[in-house]
Amino acid sequence: MRNRTLACVVAHPDDDAYGVAGSVALYADDPDFRFILVHATLGELGDIRDGFPATRQTLGSIRQAEDEAAWRALGRVPDRHEWLGLPDGGVADVPFDDLVAAVARILAEEDPAVVVTFGPDGIFGHPDHIAIGAATDEAFARLRSEDGPGFQRLAHGAVPQTVFERWNRQRAELGLYTFDPTQTYHMRGIPDEQIRITVDCREVASRTVAGLREHKSQLHVMSDDPTNTVQWERRLRREWYTIAWPERERDAPMLTDLFDGLD
Template identity: 60%
Template sequence: MSRVFAVVVAHPDDEAFSWAGTVALHADDSDFRFILIHATHGEAGDIRPGFAATPATLGRIRQAESEAAWQAVGRTPDRHEWLGYPDGSLAEVPAPELTGRIHEVLDAEKPDVVATFGPDGITGHPDHITVGACTDAAFAELAQAEGRGFKRLLHHVLPQSIFDRWQQQRRDLDLPVFDPTKMYHGRGVPDEQVHLIVDCRSVASRIVAGILQHQSQLHVMADQPVNEHRLARIVSWEWATIAWPPTTEMELPLTDVFEFL
């Protein structure tokens, strides 16, 4: 019996900072199956100055970057679905339609663990929030049915204490700080809401190798010029809230997405 992990996100680089470490940690497990769903091709993304792309070609380029990134991480998805909705407009897609598309893939794969965005979308991005809400809805429908899978629903988050530490480091380095009241800016959640802390230090170099494949978006993913050592420290941990099941009787925080399943 395989252990199936499904990640549902909006854009081709959303998972690069969230779940690449967990995938790398389980890359060589014979019973590990990895499912990845992208709601869009990311065609509305900001194009790095001097990069050979146009709005008409960016979606295809970002899809190829995503595929190259997972090769660099060392574990490509066993199933990779591109739903093809317009980037930046997921909130305009009827929720039952998007929920249904996600439901279809998850129902076929019966993942043990599903990971997506929480209500904050990490950066307040409407696409992140929308895909997270629709994934939650699909999971809730499927978790009610008898049978295998759907044991845990995770929301990727950033602990407030870590966010505050990073903000101070950015001030010390004379880098722009984030404004959590603004869209596209990072934000934290109270530390007591963090139920999963994954130590990714042993695979941090692989996570960074994957991030570096997103060349069209690297200027918005990392401070320029890219400091790979600092980037490795940033991606050395992954955090999540357990959205389901209730955590009242669990020993927290967990250290792996499959722990106690």
């Protein structure tokens, strides 16, 4: 049997909504596909907009429920969904070996063919993103071997620099604030040549947006206009990844999905 197990390790509820939701939707009806999702935190330090019925004490459980509802709305719930319960905003303060062990325990039990997490940029430079990404990379390195069907690819979600610049130009034209990649919590791009996987998600963009809409507590953070479905679907037409392992030749053709080229 083909190993079509995908493990996604992220920091907060809604990181996954943008990270791999399109790829998961594309494989939703594949009988071989298995989806493992790991969240480091409940996102309890997220923003609480005026009038939203949440408190600092309840936001974490609300965001957890929203994330689970999002996958139901998309139409493909994780086969295994783990919440590590680490402190939001404090993942980088957890002893690194403890963080690696927490991720490795789950990955070892599941033996995924592909693992997706954050790269060193964290996409937004968020310390939680960077810490859980580094721990996942280390867990992958400790577990992979030349034998067996698991741990064939380690991928990092990313935004190509040219796409980042186009989005920033569009934001400026609309009078919105622009991202400053030198600042923490601001989006940043990576050189286009580092992108090794580009997934065409147009046919499932509406399903991805349906999932995003379930993150009701954070809609004001996730989009400048949550009512603009067309804009959201346009932004979700592609997902991009670098390949952290194995090393891929610079002139190798672009891959088209997370399992492309694997046995």
